[in-house]
Amino acid sequence: MITLTSLGGAGTVTGSKHLLESDGRRILVDCGLFQGLKKLREQNWDPFPIKPSSIDAVVLTHAHLDHSGYLPKLVKDGFRGPILASAATRDVAEIILRDSGHIQEKDAENANRYGYSKHKTALPLYGVHDAERAVERFSSTAFRQEVRLPGGASLMLRRAGHILGAATAEVTWNGTRILFSGDLGRYGDATMVDPEPVTEADYVVVESTYGDRLHDPQDPTQTLGDVIERTTARGGTIVIPTFAVGRAQSLLYHLWQLKEAGRIGLVPIYMDSPMAINATDLLCAHLEDHRMPRDVCEAACGIATYVRDVEASKKITASPMPKVILAASGMATGGRVLHHIKAFGPDRRNTILFSGYQAAGTRGRSMVEGAREVKIHGQWVPINAEVATLPMLSAHADYEEILRWLSGIKRPPRKTFIVHGEPHASDALRVRIQDRFGWDCVIPEMMERHEL
Template sequence: MRMSFLGAAGTVTGSKYLLEHEGQHVLIDCGLFQGYKQLRLHNWDPFQLPVRELDAIVLTHAHLDHSGYLPVLARNGYRGPVYATAATCELVKILLRDSGRLQEEEAEFANRHGYSKHTPALPLYTEQDAERALKLLRPLELHHRVDIVPGMSIQLRCAGHILGAATVEVVAGGVTLVCSGDLGRPNDPLMFAPETIEHADYLLVESTYGDRRHPVESPEEQLAQVITRTAMRRGITLVPSFAVGRAQLLMYHLYRLLQRRAIPDLPIYLNSPMATDVTRLYQRFRSEHRLSQEECEGMCHVAHFVRTTQESINLDLQRTPAVIIAASGMATGGRVVHHLKALAPNPINTLLVPGFQAGGTRGAQIVAGAESVRIHGKDVPIRAEVVPMETLSAHADADEIMQWLRGFKQPPKHTFVVHGEPNASDVLRRRIGQELGWSVSVPEYRDSVELAPIDQPPHLPS
């Protein structure tokens, strides 16, 4: 079995790993590159092989850096199955439709206002392309081994992180490969802990937080302090948030804070039709998260769901304290960008920026202290209070990744550290080598390796 690293190698986005075995080609994850322009340009590159030679795709979870490239392949002729858990399939339906629609809207906006360097500006893909991709989804149950192509089988296990997220075990040619996907936290308030895996000949492990530990402070205490402080200034707390996972975690904590009367009784808005639809899936898939029925109901009803564009525009005219949660999580697009234009220049407001911000994104620039950010061809000053919040991450931190790795009964033949910025991946590589004594490396973009059977040495890139 040969594996090629087509994304999330040397960076934290664009997750794609191509497996080749006996003439069959399978792609593990199918993500978009995000962040720096030189990374985003890879989204326009020709695929590694003719699309019609690709036989199957497996998704670890629904986030766009793992699923958002599917419409490109579908538009270019891919007609094979896309395997994922049932919850992931439902989330992907929401995310890809929204992503296609958003890219069309942004291209149209750029053309109308003339700020694109390309004439005309074109979307990477359209909502129609997304619909093509959605017809290919094939839901799988956890813990059921399935033959996906001749000579290759997979099994999915719970990875925590977000609803539906899974680790993928691939068996082919006497070799077992485990792909961690994005690992959740063992004590996440919403999601169950990642399942322990005891055996792999080869392992792909994510390293998003491979060089750091999450703060021990209570996220609810930090939220309460920030929201109360902003409300006393008569300001608005704006929270850029991923529609899947983080928005729901925020609403859960806000529900608990209101129950305890730890924050003022102010309006809370969830300004993302996509996040609204996602939140309702938590009620449908109640057996796949920790929340009781009462907690799930409370989370789902704590915010006013903003549906229409006009409602979103009206929020920018809000003159009393409020909390606005809006996509996207790194402020790269969506409705939060328009709120930034309206709210960031005013020092009475707060920009509460939770979780990891990939390099090159507006969120990363804001957290780094940028005096202004470029939005729709104009520089928008950042005068609002900026509060980074690292206590809401759905990713395992470095210690929690190491804890998960210690669940293996014997060392994999080789471990590949992926899905992290260079420093994070390299720090985790060193820890795995020094503390566990495992054979480990950090692959580079477009590297290709031969996954030899257990009695032969692996053919690693030089």
């Protein structure tokens, strides 16, 4: 008998962790941090539901923090098995996990310095050393090649689009085929490949981030150009809170297209995120994982001035000239973008442009929903700048694209589990799958055990 238990990513769009168990062996698919609402973030500090040392292997679909960010803590607490992922995911995860470890250390240091922790001595969830130990456990896995997992299971990865290295994961165990979507990308995306079809599955575990909506069909290059033109015409600066992996690189491509078309003239473009810069360097090292040929990749990656040190970042903020600033983080939860929002948010000539999903409880979500002030570094900052979005740039499949991917499965699965979505989005996708295909669907709750 095989059981499936969601230790995260159930009833929420973050913290994905899905546990398969059979005959005392355990395989964990994804191992993400909870992000967004405080009550979710606090779960990162709860004792792990099972002994990390009892897990035989982790399968990682992609490197985003909500799928990979708990790995250093898992290793810190005793996990000693392999972490199987695509080669590009391994490279991207190394950047993301090191950065996350550094942030955890800095947060603890600041909490102790300024006394805002409820603990006498605040400790990081994990540090850079723990991240490095986690990276050492990675085993690069080729796409469309069956590999053995501990306990007699096997794994096959297929490209999912979404970001560099992202995969769907098919785990076959005791003759039962369980398919995990991970995060599905878009069809016809300008930079990333289409999600690869899968024709057979006994059980499907599918994400539902955008299970309740369709993406805007407008051309993202055109819309981005319109925002830049109207903002610079009034003497303003465009601040783009940017997901360092995936979105930053897509934006560079669209900005390059605008430059090539002569639409944005000499407006300077700055990439103010060391992690995004490092991730961008990987694009030309993994040409097989995206659509761009080498010359286009190199040209797009060369469109921006890269800013690594803090002093150079401060100079950008101080400059009154119109410009485009790409800075992490994508939901304005931390990072250098907060300094830019503090500087440019109060002036109505400027624009804060969001380019992806904004989770509940984040500053990004508040601003997109119309908040006229946000709290940054303990201060309330007025938001008089234009707040705009580029929903068509999302790296997540909308519900029609999810259904398109599912339609490749020729025989109805025994059950389809809908995860990684806010409740209304998951329920909307459940209804659509049942109406379109007549499949048996379940929205699992956290820690709910299902026999397969």
